[in-house]
Amino acid sequence: MEERLAPGLYVVATPIGNAADMSPRAACVLAQADVVLAEDTRRAGLLCKRLGVDAARFVSLHEHNEAERAPQVVERLLAGGSAALVSDAGTPLLSDPGYRLVAACREAGARVTPVPGPCSFAAALSAAGLPPQPFVFLGFLPRGAAQVRGLLAKFGALPATLCFFERKSRLSATLDAAFEVLGERRACIARELTKIHEEFILAPLSELSRSCPDLRGEITVLVGPPGEIADEKMSEEAQIEAVLAEEAKAGGKPREIARRAAARLPGVNAKTLYARLAGEDRE
Numbered sequence: 001m002e003e004r005l006a007p008g009l010y011v012v013a014t015p016i017g018n019a020a021d022m023s024p025r026a027a028c029v030l031a032q033a034d035v036v037l038a039e040d041t042r043r044a045g046l047l048c049k050r051l052g053v054d055a056a057r058f059v060s061l062h063e064h065n066e067a068e069r070a071p072q073v074v075e076r077l078l079a080g081g082s083a084a085l086v087s088d089a090g091t092p093l094l095s096d097p098g099y100r101l102v103a104a105c106r107e108a109g110a111r112v113t114p115v116p117g118p119c120s121f122a123a124a125l126s127a128a129g130l131p132p133q134p135f136v137f138l139g140f141l142p143r144g145a146a147q148v149r150g151l152l153a154k155f156g157a158l159p160a161t162l163c164f165f166e167r168k169s170r171l172s173a174t175l176d177a178a179f180e181v182l183g184e185r186r187a188c189i190a191r192e193l194t195k196i197h198e199e200f201i202l203a204p205l206s207e208l209s210r211s212c213p214d215l216r217g218e219i220t221v222l223v224g225p226p227g228e229i230a231d232e233k234m235s236e237e238a239q240i241e242a243v244l245a246e247e248a249k250a251g252g253k254p255r256e257i258a259r260r261a262a263a264r265l266p267g268v269n270a271k272t273l274y275a276r277l278a279g280e281d282r283e
Contacts, residue, residue: 005082008111013091017195033084037061070104077110095139121163124190124220138164162223172212179209186224192217
């Protein structure tokens, strides 16, 4: 890292729970920036204090003042200043303020530099066991029930895992809406990521909707792509067909073929396979 930051805006990711996830580069940028733009200056100050970072100055930048602040920040940057942008936790702009500021900087020709790090939905995707790509990040869902259903219907048709944040008070209703709109899918509730009580709850969406757990803390929800559960059943069916075909080619009576195939197919008994072969013979 340079002795003095080059002029420009630095978009700095901060921990989502575990303070040890703060990168040395991020801490250095916060210490060297002329000003730290924070969604909550008090929270940003406490984080810096905990990490031993001596930031020069904190200025609030949130959804209610971003439009007003952006031109002032851009002017400072074009005059040779530097600013670090942080949100309450994780990577700025992702469900947090900052987009207007970054867009204004780009339009004015001011330098914008990412300082990557923690991101809650990326952490959830990496550890949930659902297909990580493609995915669609929806941020916080709308407040209205009709809007929630409309958004889920719009993006739920895509062959992608849906990721969104939800408040504990709305989680049950949201899961009900998701099951109603999307149908049966694999899903995961990831909460308190990187914290002491980190938890991943994986279950079919119908089960989570029927018996939504009473959870505390920060919640990220993942819903698997459409047809995945059906596709798994189809792949099992294809495996049975392939094994039966191989054993039939090896020769023998139907009962012998069924017995050999059952030995290769955990959870499938010979009687079921024999009935299947007998039915094919009748056809």
